[in-house]
Amino acid sequence: MLVPVILSGGAGTRLWPVSRSAYPKPFMRLGDGQSLLYKTLDRALRLSDDGTVLTVTGRDYYFLTRDEYAAHPDADLDKLPFLLEPAGRNTAPAVVLAALHALEQCGPDATLLVLPADHLIRDLDAFAADARRAAALAQDGWLVTFGIRPTHPETGFGYIRMGAAIEGLDGRAVGAFVEKPNRETAESYVASGDYVWNSGMFCFRADALVAAAEVTCPDVIAAARACHASESGQASPIEFARELFLAQPDISIDYAIMERAPRVAVVPATFDWSDIGSWKAVSDMDAEADDAGNRVRGQAVIVESENCYIQSDSRMVAAVGVKDLVIVDTGDAVLVADRNRAQQVKLVVDRLRATNHQSATFHTTVHRPWGSYTILEDADDCKVKRLTVKPGHVLSLQLHNKRSEHWTVVHGTAKVRIGEKEFLLNANESAYIPMNTVHRLENPTDRDIHLIEVQCGDYFGEDDIVRLEDRYGRVKAKA
Known part of the structure; x- marks a missing residue:
């Protein structure tokens, strides 16, 4: 077998x-x-x-x-x-x-x-x-x-x-x-x-x-x-x-x-193989090259540039008069590197980790067992996320000691518990969750639901989550 x-x-x-x-x-x-x-x-x-x-x-x-x-x-x-x-x-x-x-x-x-x-x-x-x-x-x-x-x-x-x-x-x-x-x-x-x-x-x-x-x-x-x-x-x-x-x-x-x-x-082996161990390896195999050897994934304008690889998730990238570069834009971080020194990217990560910078670990979109959230704004006085909750999934029963939250459904219907009250929240409807209040959100439908979460307070770390029940076996205070 x-x-x-x-x-x-x-x-x-x-x-x-x-x-x-x-x-x-x-x-x-x-x-x-x-x-x-x-x-x-x-x-x-x-x-x-x-x-x-x-x-x-x-x-x-x-x-x-x-x-x-x-x-x-x-x-x-x-x-x-x-x-x-x-x-x-x-x-x-x-x-x-x-x-x-x-x-x-x-x-x-x-x-x-x-x-x-x-x-x-x-x-x-x-x-x-x-x-x-x-x-x-x-x-x-x-x-x-x-x-x-x-x-x-x-x-x-x-x-x-x-x-x-x-x-x-x-x-x-x-x-x-x-x-x-x-x-x-x-x-x-x-x-x-x-x-x-x-x-x-x-x-x-x-x-x-x-x-x-x-x-x-x-x-x-x-x-x-x-x-x-x-x-x-x-x-x-x-x-x-x-x-x-x-x-x-x-x-x-x-x-x-x-x-x-x-x-x-x-x-x-008689088969082809790559461990895609660097951005140079990615640039050699991903996307079609133009006459100047440039390869692009996403949106880019290239002027008098040669042998560059450009990848952008959403924003327009312009390259003028450069050659042999890797340019990668993920929305929250931009990498610009010599193609022939792409192995040294890990040194960037070492420095980010040394300062506990979040971009070494997470993207602006973070995946969770119930779906994902995307950080739209992260300021001193508020944090704004767009949440996507998969059909049949539910966030943990939890409370926060240092922040309140506002939920606004933009697509679908959510089942919400705030304190002892449970109710349905439809598109274009909002709910307020005070600090230190038990709450939970569930998707009882067969389609993804999307909502905007606005957090207000003086601390927005993911460790300000006290879990009381969790379907996915996550430990207390871990996102």
């Missing part, structure tokens, strides 16, 4: 300001309107034997991920179980926990196909053929990784030196895993033809992975067993206990297992 495992998350650093920690790269939409996560699910569903796809992701991304999955016409949400991490961790804990879950639910011969959710692969037929080659190796007990044939001497990827062909199977033994090289070394790797890029995708039987972990990283497997045992038998989504989860070593599957295990194979 082939069980695809999607690993989804990220720090939101390399593709800021579109990717942020609350909305990392897997949710980023490409020019065709699809997210990288959606495309990964599509690949996984094509290979799953019965439509089952296991996802390991952060707790904060669960509802956003479910919404992405629900949009796929072939996805059966009942066959898409989730393992939810309470905090960021490396890939070894995620993959080992997925293997333990698969052993329990699918049996020892379940073959896992591990797919990061932030890769772009266009040739789906070639990918499926290579995945089947890897699955055949996995059934023979090999731990398999996918190697990408280098197209240039890349210094930002790890490499795999390929060893001898495996008799009777379509793959090569791994000679060695190699760290990111300098330019000269990378050039020699490409020239030799013996090296491939390490893609970070894997295939192995669940029992073989666990057996290898027992030998190569007993601390990882012991901590994972304790974490898994505490939630064994729980229905999806399975949210691991924070203390037990954080007891796991913070280590990648490459270091913990793949580089130390005895039977490790590589399948040289």
